[in-house]
Amino acid sequence: MSSKVPNVVLNNGNKMPILGLGTWGSPPGEVAQAVKDAIDIGYRHIDGAHVYQNEHEVGEGVNAKIAEGAVKREDIFVTSKLWNTFHRPDLVRGACETTLKNLGLKYVDMYLIHWPMAYAEGESLFPSTPDGKTQYSDVDYVDTWKEMEKLVDAGLCKSIGLSNFNKKQIERVLAVARIQPATNQIECHPYLNQRKLMDFCKSKNIVITAYSPLGSPNRPWAKPGDPVLMDDPKIVAIAKKYNKTPAQILIRYQLRRGNIVIPKSVTKARIASNFDVFGFDLTDEDEKTIDSFDCNGRFVAIEHAKGVHPHYPFADEF
Numbered sequence: 001m002s003s004k005v006p007n008v009v010l011n012n013g014n015k016m017p018i019l020g021l022g023t024w025g026s027p028p029g030e031v032a033q034a035v036k037d038a039i040d041i042g043y044r045h046i047d048g049a050h051v052y053q054n055e056h057e058v059g060e061g062v063n064a065k066i067a068e069g070a071v072k073r074e075d076i077f078v079t080s081k082l083w084n085t086f087h088r089p090d091l092v093r094g095a096c097e098t099t100l101k102n103l104g105l106k107y108v109d110m111y112l113i114h115w116p117m118a119y120a121e122g123e124s125l126f127p128s129t130p131d132g133k134t135q136y137s138d139v140d141y142v143d144t145w146k147e148m149e150k151l152v153d154a155g156l157c158k159s160i161g162l163s164n165f166n167k168k169q170i171e172r173v174l175a176v177a178r179i180q181p182a183t184n185q186i187e188c189h190p191y192l193n194q195r196k197l198m199d200f201c202k203s204k205n206i207v208i209t210a211y212s213p214l215g216s217p218n219r220p221w222a223k224p225g226d227p228v229l230m231d232d233p234k235i236v237a238i239a240k241k242y243n244k245t246p247a248q249i250l251i252r253y254q255l256r257r258g259n260i261v262i263p264k265s266v267t268k269a270r271i272a273s274n275f276d277v278f279g280f281d282l283t284d285e286d287e288k289t290i291d292s293f294d295c296n297g298r299f300v301a302i303e304h305a306k307g308v309h310p311h312y313p314f315a316d317e318f
Contacts, residue, residue, distance in 0.1 A: 014182070017045035020045030020077070021263075022047050024047075024211070024264055029057075030266040035062060037272075039076070041272050042275055045076075046058055048080050049081035049114055050102075077110070079209075080099045080110075082096065082148070083095065083119075087113070087139040087141060088137065089143050092148065093151060093156070096111060112183070113161075115164045118311070119134060121137060148179075162185070163186070174204060187216075187298060188259060189250060190253065191294065191299075192294065192298050194208070194210075209259065210262070213254050214250050214251075215250075227297065230250070231246075234289070238289070253282060
């Protein structure tokens, strides 16, 4: 099946498919099949990260499709992310090499600093103090960035970028950058439309990758009574108008804004449905309506770091 996904041209000239498969929180044992299904359906962009602890499965899925001749390595865009415990400059390259080993690949297409906040270095992905609080490290992400650039020099990544960085933090990186960040991957959906951060990134030629575009319905910390974006009557009404699913409307909304979008699913029918978003468009009026749902409704807020970590990204307006 030929891939119909349009590409976004990044600030370094590389191309990134505008729609990808997210793998955060995908159940172990189901990721390799989801990746294979996605590639068969036409996806050419897979988003992963070390901390998801499923990169070996992502790699298994990608390599199976390469081995059977369905795709070539250069047809597939694979993203991974440097976890918070590996920000210290001497740990960056080893972390990337571990990811490549897990994926069974020689390079990743995009490597991101997953969060601006460094955690204490060591074996644990979520290090904690004796009283159960997250243990932080004082590494500054601008020093981490300089090591990220060396990964490009070494051919381990084609492009590098940021994730969950706010405007000031991006400006600090840009002030030292020899290689500009190509993307900032952020939570983005109608309850958190990120208009200001989007406009800022666009002005710096940094493309937005929207995660949790469907409102992160499977996030482990969801409480009963939390708003469910896909059940929002206003979204449901727009979906009815186009005879589409709420998920398709939410994905199309991001595409229309020029954002790369990475909905997550392991269900083949849903992976296919999430891909079926190129045959229709919303109107300016629809987009305005959807934009108006914004209520700074952040689902992935990392509350434990608020006011504690000096690089907590969500204290500023954007």
